[in-house]
Amino acid sequence: MMRTKLLSLVPRATVACRHMSSATKLTTVEVNDKTGIATLTMNRPPVNGLNLELLRDLQQSIEEIEGNKSCGLILTSSNPTIFSAGLDILEMYKPDKERIRAFWTQLQDVWLALYGSSVPTAAAINGHSPAGGCLLAASCEYRVMLPKFTIGLNETQLGIVAPQWFMSTYLSILPRREAERSLNQGRMFTTEEALRVGLVDEIASSKEEALAKCADFIATFAKVNPLARSLTKQQFRSADLQQLENERVQDLEKFLFFINQPAVQKGLGIYLESLKKKSKN
Numbered sequence: 303m304m305r306t307k308l309l310s311l312v313p314r315a316t317v318a319c320r321h322m323s324s325a326t327k328l329t330t331v332e333v334n335d336k337t338g339i340a341t342l343t344m345n346r347p348p349v350n351g352l353n354l355e356l357l358r359d360l361q362q363s364i365e366e367i368e369g370n371k372s373c374g375l376i377l378t379s380s381n382p383t384i385f386s387a388g389l390d391i392l393e394m395y396k397p398d399k400e401r402i403r404a405f406w407t408q409l410q411d412v413w414l415a416l417y418g419s420s421v422p423t424a425a426a427i428n429g430h431s432p433a434g435g436c437l438l439a440a441s442c443e444y445r446v447m448l449p450k451f452t453i454g455l456n457e458t459q460l461g462i463v464a465p466q467w468f469m470s471t472y473l474s475i476l477p478r479r480e481a482e483r484s485l486n487q488g489r490m491f492t493t494e495e496a497l498r499v500g501l502v503d504e505i506a507s508s509k510e511e512a513l514a515k516c517a518d519f520i521a522t523f524a525k526v527n528p529l530a531r532s533l534t535k536q537q538f539r540s541a542d543l544q545q546l547e548n549e550r551v552q553d554l555e556k557f558l559f560f561i562n563q564p565a566v567q568k569g570l571g572i573y574l575e576s577l578k579k580k581s582k583n
């Protein structure tokens with residue numbers, strides 16, 4: 303907060319972008335002084351796996367952006383080929399009892415904050431975006447993706463089940479038939495396929511272009527009353543948000559029960575091994 307206040311004393315002409323949060327975190331927030339748009343960058347090598355710490359930083363950054371009167375939020379990644387590999391499977395495989403509770407609760411918090419954000423949101427998807435990565439992108443209002451990557455909720459491919467609020471997020475974008483079929487299949491879409499079904503809104507040839515297209519989307523609200531816009535967005539999303547708010551504890555218990563099933567643990571172990579083997583080749 304202190305940092306933010308001090309930065310606001312710096313004459314505007316001298317800084318094009320203000321770094322609002324520290325680079326020692328797993329996320330950074332940069333606010334463009336001209337547009338007032340905040341870019342939230344995930345930075346957890348090697349693949350932006352969503353572990354407890356990255357989720358905590360994501361939530362803090364979203365709150366920071368909500369609090370600093372930014373005109374919009376663009377979510378992206380510092381990794382040139384991976385937006386996010388989704389949930390860090392190591393959080394769910396042979397989990398620590400307390401940590402896995404905190405982990406899932408934190409994921410719920412991030413989704414509630416991002417899907418329910420009062421500012422316009424967009425994702426510049428500059429790399430692969432499976433499962434939890436897709437959830438984050440899909441929680442935004444607009445998506446611009448770079449070619450030759452993949453995106454989708456692939457949970458069934460891992461022998462796990464996307465919970466109701468993952469499904470609601472998909473259903474807020476895709477026609478019901480497409481959402482149901484691709485979730486059942488655990489389908490990963492190429493960039494071009496994602497555009498065709500409407501999972502992404504535009505394709506860009508570089509990260510810079512993706513960020514610019516996201517900024518253009520956010521600028522479409524420049525002349526719309528911010529309160530009217532955000533209340534309208536809230537009305538569209540409130541049923542989904544309320545459902546998770548009402549069922550948070552049951553959702554956590556269901557997750558814990560499911561993830562601790564021996565067959566699920568075995569499947570996750572095999573999947574992790576296959577990822578490791580692939581990365582060694």
Ligand SMILES: CC/C=C\C/C=C\C/C=C\CCC/C=C/C(=O)SCCNC(=O)CCNC(=O)[C@H](O)C(C)(C)COP(=O)(O)OP(=O)(O)OC[C@H]1O[C@@H](n2cnc3c(N)ncnc32)[C@H](O)[C@@H]1OP(=O)(O)O
Pocket residue numbers: 348349351383384386387388389390391392430432433434435456457460462463464465466556557558560561574577578579580581582
């Ligand atoms: C009845 C039930 C009712 C309701 C349901 C109740 C509960 C629900 C229960 C569970 C819900 C869980 C929801 C889960 C969501 C998820 O997000 S699961 C994660 C899914 N993610 C993936 O499948 C992606 C896997 N990764 C990849 O495909 C690739 O890594 C990549 C395309 C992202 C990147 O490819 P490369 O650049 O080639 O990188 P590498 O593959 O070599 O990876 C480097 C390194 O990183 C490790 N790694 C990759 N992804 C993950 C990950 N998600 N978690 C942990 N670690 C990961 C990989 O193993 C390599 O490690 P090293 O070998 O270098 O040690």
